[in-house]
Amino acid sequence: MSDIYSKAKSVIVWLGKEDESAKRALRFQHSLGPVLKRIQEEGKWQSLLHFSFDHIDFYRSVGIEPFHHVDWIAYVEFHKRTWFHRTWIVQEVALAQKLVVLCGGTKCDWESMTVVGEFMKDSRWANILLVRSGQNPGARVNPGERQLSISRLAQRFQSQGSHAEDARLHCVYVCDAGNVNERGAYLEWMLHVTRPSSASDPRDKVYGVLGLITSLFGYDRNFIHADYNKSAAEVCTSTTAFLLGNLPLASALSLVEDAENRNIQDLPSWVPDLTAQHRAMNRTGHGRYWDAGSTIRHSTPGKCQVDSNVLHLCGVKCDTVSLVSSPTDNLLQDLHGSELMGVMRKMAPTCCNGQSRSEATWRTLVGDCTETHYPAPSDVGTSFHHWLCNQAANAFVLGRRGRTDSAKFLALHDSLKDMAESEGLLAATEIDRRVAVLESTLVNDSAFFSQEYLRFDVRAKPFWDAASCFLRKRLFLTKSGFLGICPPSTQPGDSVWVLPNAKIPFMLRPLADTTDHKLVGEVYLHGCMNGEVGSVFSIEPIQDITIT
Known part of the structure; x- marks a missing residue:
């Protein structure tokens, strides 16, 4: 399929039948998009972000007539269409030489739609619109955001020669890590980008992006290949084991969702359920979340090992959880x-x-x-x-x-x-x-x-904008008095660990009457930063960790 999309003269995207709501949404996007594009080019984008979407001064600033409430709701409904949320659309858009987008018989302005999505994301209006339309903002990707992420991905694919550096910067922070398995790095990043998407066959959450890696780096018989004889659990486990074994960082641990979000209940705790439409902490850009993948190195070559679905690592225990709050949604909203x-x-x-x-x-x-x-x-x-x-x-x-x-x-x-x-x-x-x-x-x-x-x-x-990135997490205090953000299922008694040279800890749950642990997930712990773990914590010696 990747060959077909990349070699076709043009790729036609059909969003579905056109109804009255879709007509209203398209008029809305095609009216607002060019105006926002002009304002963006004039460098005035930031000046609009403080407005409320029902604020009359916003419309005066951009020079258009106010939209009705029904127009905004139509925009939300339009982006619920199945096409926007499918895993396979990534290569469909990213590899196309020319993209034609149709809704029914109407040709859509993809660029206008994308710039509106960008504004919805930057202004946080999408969150408000989801609430106004009776939806939970955490239930799915915000309207327009999915299209925006795919558009940006397509731009990277079309920028010749940029993909390898992109994989480094956005996935594993390996500017100082020497040689990197670029296929593995790009696969891990793609799994993060496409996490909110869906697939009729859950195994395609992995297999649906492999064609992109092949189109960039060529065929490699030692890389992951589609094998539909495997179950979804086996695909998730083998993919995670491959990433942990072939990348210099343990960043795959940061893909693990909270236990309450899992679809496959019998997975090892260190394996992310890639079939779950989970929005993990964003690890892109300047490294805004210093998570388990930011600077972690395996302490010795081969120390990160998988044996019979058990992960063996080494690390240091920093602290123990003493108090967990209500979800931050309740604390702040x-x-x-x-x-x-x-x-x-x-x-x-x-x-x-x-x-x-x-x-x-x-x-x-x-x-x-x-x-x-x-x-x-x-x-x-x-x-x-x-x-x-x-x-x-x-x-x-x-x-x-x-x-x-x-x-x-x-x-x-x-x-x-x-x-x-x-x-x-x-x-x-x-x-x-x-x-x-x-x-x-x-x-x-x-x-x-x-x-x-x-x-x-x-x-x-x-x-509020900055804190909204951590909604549905919880605050926690440690016995030593440190404050942090943790996954919702964290409990008092869970332990905070780091791997050697890490900038941020992650949470493990000791299992009774055994030396084994379960991975709860990544955390942010204030005061543990810049790699200076030892100067802040009284930590135990490096220990072997067995995670089941």
Whole structure:
């Protein structure tokens, strides 16, 4: 199939039949796309990202008539179409010399659709639209994001000679690792990129991208080949074992999803269920998440071994989990600020690296990074300050409105205010100002706020944007007092380990009456960075690790 797509004069993509909703979505995208493209070329892209999608000033800035709510919902519905979420479309788009996109009998402007998807991603409007349309933002890829990722992948394929460096930069950070198995590196990266996609045959989550590797690097009889005599579990296990055995980093461990997201329940814990449409921590760009793949090297050649579905590694034990919070969705979205403050109270006032516990908290909630910076700049902390003010004001107003649970919200307001004031984060006048604006404009619990209040919300946006990358994770504290982000299934008693020279730990669960462990997943632990594990932790000697 890769030969057919790459040698064809043109490839026709058919998105399905055209209905009234699709017509509306296409008009929407073809109207907004060229405007956004022009603004992008003029360097004014960032100036639009602070607007709400129902903000009249956005339409004034771009010079178009406002869209109706039904147009936005049609856009969401359009990107639910099966084609956008299939594994096989990757090579269909990436290898095509010329791409023609049809919806029914209507030719679609692929470039306009892609630039709208890019804006939806950068502005975070896609998350809001999913909520407004009654969907869980974590349930699937945001509208437009899938098309954007495939378009960018196609651009890389069409840039002659760039694929090998791309594999290095985006997959294994091997600028200092010497020789690399490029096929393996690119396969691992492709498995990460295509993870949210689906396939009617689950084995095609691996086999559906092999043609791309062959088109780039040629045929290799020692590489992975499609074998439909294997079960899906066997394909996942053998593929992961190949990556761990042929790449200088253990980055395949970072593909492992939380146990609650697995479709194949009998997989070894160190093997990612590649059939699960899991969105792992993004390991691209500048290394925004210092995960299990960032700088881990096998301590000695051949030390990373697979024997009868058991993984043998060596590492050091740093700490043990003592407390796990509710999912960060609840901490940040559902006004459960009292629990966040409760976690902070259990921390030492000053962390090991000299930061206050409030700074350690906001840096942990955002993984100490933004889309473009690591560590996160201090203005994200200022944004966290505004977010807390908004939370305290919201809780106060809801508490005064005679609800049956008013006492809970008033107590929450007091908790937020007391803790935040003691940390030097909030001033009563700041909260009072927000309360006054909110009380004058709020009609009911789900009302749209006034433009004056939205300006408060805009100031909280940088923190929220960065923290939203870690929704559905949990905060955890270790016995030594370190704060981190962990997979949802983490439990007190789980142990935090690193491999030699690693910049970040991962979580293991000791099994009773045995030396074996289960891999829980990758974590972010604040204070363990820049490879200086020994200067921060009192760690045990290097030990052999057996992961079942």
